Amino acid sequence: MTAAVRRLARPAFAVWVVLALALVLFPLYLLVMVSTAPGSAVFGERPALLVTDPTLKFWRRVIERGDLWWPLGKSLTVATATTLAAVAIAAPAAYVLSRLPAGIRHTLVVGLLVTRMFPELAIGVSVATRFARLGLVDDYVGLILAHLIPSLPFVAWILAGTFAGIPRDLDEAAAIDGASRLGTLVRVVFPAAAPGIAVAALFVWLYSWNEFLYARLLTTSQNTLPLQVFQAVDRGARQQVAAVATVLVLPILPVVAGLQRYLRPGALAGAVKG
Amino acid sequence: MRGARQVIPGATTGLAAQVRRYRVEAALAVPLFAYVLVLTVAPVLDTLRLSLTAPFGARFPSLVNYRAILASEVFRTAVVNTVGVALLSLGLQLGLGLGVALTLHARFRLRGLVRAVMLLPLGVPTIVAGAMMLLLFARSGYLNAVLFGLTDAVNGLLGTEWRFVPLSWTVAGGWRTLLVLAVADTWKVLPMVTLIFLAGLEAISPDVYEAAAVDGATGWRRFARVTLPLLAPYATMAVILRAIDAFRIFELALVLAGRVEPVLGTYVWSRYGPPTSDSYTAAAASVALFGLIMVFVVLYLRLVAPRADLRA
Numbered sequence: 376m377t378a379a380v381r382r383l384a385r386p387a388f389a390v391w392v393v394l395a396l397a398l399v400l401f402p403l404y405l406l407v408m409v410s411t412a413p414g415s416a417v418f419g420e421r422p423a424l425l426v427t428d429p430t431l432k433f434w435r436r437v438i439e440r441g442d443l444w445w446p447l448g449k450s451l452t453v454a455t456a457t458t459l460a461a462v463a464i465a466a467p468a469a470y471v472l473s474r475l476p477a478g479i480r481h482t483l484v485v486g487l488l489v490t491r492m493f494p495e496l497a498i499g500v501s502v503a504t505r506f507a508r509l510g511l512v513d514d515y516v517g518l519i520l521a522h523l524i525p526s527l528p529f530v531a532w533i534l535a536g537t538f539a540g541i542p543r544d545l546d547e548a549a550a551i552d553g554a555s556r557l558g559t560l561v562r563v564v565f566p567a568a569a570p571g572i573a574v575a576a577l578f579v580w581l582y583s584w585n586e587f588l589y590a591r592l593l594t595t596s597q598n599t600l601p602l603q604v605f606q607a608v609d610r611g612a613r614q615q616v617a618a619v620a621t622v623l624v625l626p627i628l629p630v631v632a633g634l635q636r637y638l639r640p641g642a643l644a645g646a647v648k649g
Numbered sequence: 650m651r652g653a654r655q656v657i658p659g660a661t662t663g664l665a666a667q668v669r670r671y672r673v674e675a676a677l678a679v680p681l682f683a684y685v686l687v688l689t690v691a692p693v694l695d696t697l698r699l700s701l702t703a704p705f706g707a708r709f710p711s712l713v714n715y716r717a718i719l720a721s722e723v724f725r726t727a728v729v730n731t732v733g734v735a736l737l738s739l740g741l742q743l744g745l746g747l748g749v750a751l752t753l754h755a756r757f758r759l760r761g762l763v764r765a766v767m768l769l770p771l772g773v774p775t776i777v778a779g780a781m782m783l784l785l786f787a788r789s790g791y792l793n794a795v796l797f798g799l800t801d802a803v804n805g806l807l808g809t810e811w812r813f814v815p816l817s818w819t820v821a822g823g824w825r826t827l828l829v830l831a832v833a834d835t836w837k838v839l840p841m842v843t844l845i846f847l848a849g850l851e852a853i854s855p856d857v858y859e860a861a862a863v864d865g866a867t868g869w870r871r872f873a874r875v876t877l878p879l880l881a882p883y884a885t886m887a888v889i890l891r892a893i894d895a896f897r898i899f900e901l902a903l904v905l906a907g908r909v910e911p912v913l914g915t916y917v918w919s920r921y922g923p924p925t926s927d928s929y930t931a932a933a934a935s936v937a938l939f940g941l942i943m944v945f946v947v948l949y950l951r952l953v954a955p956r957a958d959l960r961a
Contacts, residue, residue: 388757395749396766402781402836403769405791409784420815421794468681471674490689492893492942493696496917497935500928501692524688527681556673585774587900601776608780608904617784620777631772632765640848647848647886 406624410434410617417613433618443603443622450600453515454583457522461579462572464523465530470560472531473538474546484535487528495588498524503592513597521589526579533578537571537642538564574642577634584627700932714933724934727911730827731941734902734912735895737831742891743884745835746842753843754850768840775837779904782833786818786905822909830912833901838894842887849883850876885954889946896942913938 409417411429437443472480502521503512511517541564549559565572590599598606600623607616668675701710718724753764770778785792793815800813818829853876861867861875899914906912911919913934920931 388752388755391748392752392757392763395752396763399766399769399836399839402778402785403773405784406777406781418789420789421797422789422791424791424794424798464680464684467677468679471678474674487685488889489943490685490693492946493689493693493939494897494914494917494935496899496914496921497696497932498689498692500921500931501695502688520688523684527684528689531681560677581771584772585776587774587776601774604774604776604780605904608776608783613784616780620780624773624777627772628769631769635765635768635771636761638768638844640844641851643845643848644852647845647882 403624403628406617407621409613410621412614414614433614434622437615437618437622442598443600443619446598446600446603449515449518449597450584453518453522453599454580456515456519457526457583458576458580460519461523461526461530462576465527465575466534466565466568466572467560469531469534470538470564472535473541474543480535480539484532487531491525491528495525499589499592502589506593512593513595514593517593518590518599521593522583522586524589526582529582530575530579533575533643534568534571536644536647537568537575541567570637570639571642573637574639577638581631696932696935699929700936702929704927704929714929715937718930718933718937723911724916727913727916727934728937728941730910731896731898731913731938733824733827734830734834734898735892735945737827738834738895738898739888739891741831741835742839742842743887745839746887747846747880747884749839749843750846750850753847767843770837771840773837775900776904778833778837779901782829782836782901782905783819786829788815788817788820790818792818819905820909826906826910830898830901830906830910833905834895834898837901838891842891845883845887845890846880849880853879881954885950888949888953892945892949893942896938896945913941 408424408426410433411431412423412426413428413430413432417423472483475483499521502524506512506514506517506521509517511520545563545567546559549563550556554562585601586599587601587605590602591605594602604616604620604623607619700714701712703709703711703713749767753760753767757763773781784790793813797813797815800811803809804811816825818825820826857875857879858871861871866874897914898912899918902910902912902915903918906915917931917934917938919925920927920934
């Protein structure tokens with residue numbers, strides 16, 4: 376590298392970082408900005424990029440109508456329950472997968488992945504017809520069961536890689552010390568795999584929080600938050616859509632920003648090798 | 650787990666003994682696979698059967714539904730659009746994902762903050778991303794406002810008198826709408842691709858770079874000859890994971906392009922729903938989409954991935 380190139384490298388890097396940040400933040404800025412814009416500012420050929428006289432009118436309207444608290448509660452409950460159930464069901468299975476001979480493990484993991492290639496909508500319609508017969512429509516349990524459909528193979532796949540990275544000597548040592556097989560799992564293997572489990576759990580939580588399709592198919596009256604946004608998109612004015620979406624997104628962003636330090640990319644590495 | 654590890658020939662006799670020996674393991678694994686069988690495999694078979702059922706008449710299996718969708722102009726457009734959006738998205742996401750991952754892997758001040766911001770879209774529901782992109786790309790939207798401003802700035806600087814004609818990005822149809830879909834999808838999923846590439850970068854041991862340095866490889870050569878080949882398996886994982894969802898793109902297309910440019914996701918949706926409510930052709934189109942994804946993944950694994958791995 377010549378000296379001139381090296382001198383340019385630092386500013387170029389800085390420009391690239393700022394540009395990347397701007398591309399991520401600009402749409403989010405728009406959302407918040409529009410939700411506080413008074414009527415005329417957001418229409419016309421050149422909508423204003425800055426709000427000079429912000430109003431909380433639309434926020435107040437959204438909050439006063441009260442039709443966000445119920446969906447918020449439903450979204451939170453379903454996401455949390457889905458996460459707990461997904462880990463409880465998939466983690467033990469992933470452990471068994473990780474201790475199988477490589478050939479069988481590979482076949483089973485690829486099989487799980489292939490089931491994910493089928494269009495979710497077709498699976499969803501078929502599941503929704505069954506659930507309707509079982510009275511699981513407009514029901515927390517029904518939605519949790521539906522959200523487990525994509526979550527379980529995902530968690531099993533990520534964790535099979537994580538567990539494969541835990542030496543079998545550890546299981547063996549625990550077994551020699553007289554721990555039962557289940558005891559080994561709960562007291563030795565799971566703690567050693569905690570970072571991987573945390574990452575998988577975080578992804579499941581976010582998936583359920585964001586999910587639209589199953590929620591739409593399994594809901595007639597009790598919306599989740601994403602459904603509420605979709606309805607607003609369907610019929611609302613710009614600011615109203617923006618206000619609903621802002622209320623849906625703002626509380627979760629600090630959480631994502633805070634949790635990202637625990638998002639060790641290394642937890643995904645096992646899945647690649649497996 | 651004692652049993653699964655060591656297979657001692659002749660130590661176990663017959664299936665019953667095997668089952669008894671591994672009953673704990675079986676009990677741990679069965680719930681997951683039972684769940685997938687009941688709530689994924691059964692619905693898939695359901696759909697497959699429906700797609701082969703003639704709506705009128707008892708002949709089974711019948712290809713009448715497949716013939717119907719193949720004859721439909723909308724379906725053929727949807728297939729072309731789906732492939733276009735998927736390839737466009739994959740290209741954008743792999744390129745940008747690698748770039749952002751390399752950036753976040755480098756050491757610089759405020760890296761933690763930059764990383765936190767770059768991962769933010771993980772927490773934004775796809776449907777909200779769609780609403781945001783609608784604000785950005787609508788005819789009286791903010792991308793046009795920005796372009797207006799830029800034209801004015803250029804005119805002020807150069808004394809020219811260019812006029813910017815507002816473009817409609819979402820409802821124009823054609824490549825512009827497909828591009829909007831790919832950009833919207835990329836905004837939402839870039840963190841995931843970035844994390845996969847970061848995993849790959851973190852897995853490269855410093856020793857490898859030291860050895861490369863001894864051999865005189867630095868800068869661009871080191872990147873092309875050492876980093877990229879070692880990232881190949883991670884790129885393959887990113888491509889397959891993303892391809893599955895890119896071909897199935899639905900929410901964004903519903904919000905941004907629903908009425909203009911059909912993709913297979915929204916085509917299936919519109920067949921299932923009113924006014925058509927034709928679950929037979931909807932099922933056939935679902936199976937076709939599944940086939941498309943399988944073909945892509947198999948072709949990729951056969952043609953592209955081995956070459957990338959050979960270089961490693």
